Amino acid sequence: MAEKTKVEVYLILGSNLGNRLENLIGAVGRLKKLATAPLSVSSVYETEPVEVTGGPFYNLAVSFKTSLGADELLEKLLEIEKSFGRVRKTGKVLPRTLDIDILFYGSERIKGPLLEIPHPRMASRGFVLIPLSEIAPAFRHPLLGKTVSQLLEEGGFGVGVRWVGKLEELLRLEKVRE
Template sequence: MPYGYISVGSNIDKQKYIPASLVALRKCFGQLTVSSIYESEAVGFSGDSFYNCVVGFGSELDVKIVARKLRQIELDNGRTRSCKKFSARTLDLDLLLYGDQIINEDGLQIPRDEIERYAFVLEPLAEIAPMLQHPVSQLTYDELWKNFDKTDVRQKRIDPVWLPTE
């Protein structure tokens, strides 16, 4: 069964939308592996801080169906498709990895290049899948995180009271 990883982020009513997304993802995919929650500054625009995490799941669904389900969860949680790439949002769900697939077509990019560009994606991914290898570079996510330039990283692990337990 392919195992996938999703980046989850919110900076509008994040105490509401992060837990709501985890509930919706459990309904779609069953048992999840959920990283710690990280609070990070907005990237690419001025705005409220984000809460971010990475979620792992197993599924037999086709990758395009998984991507459509993620878009629907975003829409169900107040996301508008007209918002700019770097802007405030209720919920952002990005499929980072799906098995060992490498895809770049029809608006679907796997592995997502954000994995190696943003600490708010790489650190939680390295937390829950440290020994998993990036399908292109073949480096583990632990290695990628250790080598990541943390000079300007502005994020911290938080312990929200609403974090659902397994």
């Protein structure tokens, strides 16, 4: 039997409801189960919400190899969001315990009713490009033909994005406080 093809996927995670850091730490733990190789994880950043109600978000980017198809991956990500209490209501931009978006699925272009890859608004969002540039600065956007670093540089996205720390260090500090 032929081995399933492994694809490098790039995700952005965000949380602006509940214990944001715990939500991200828990989600990264769950994502490890979908990966066929170790995850690359960016630092955590705090950002103001964009098109969503509620307080500031914690965001981070993650990449890993997976043998899941894009639709199957989306299904698993929606299950993870739901397990963290994510409520989805049509037309509502509610605060989110956890939001996981697929930015890239390899270099594939996918446009369907539930999934569009590359993520259609990622190039205009500092809260996506800043953490993504830590783990994939040279990755080339398959539609725009520019690297993540180039998109970040062109956008001038420094305002409103605050570095919080490396996830491993924040996790260690969280354990010390307990």
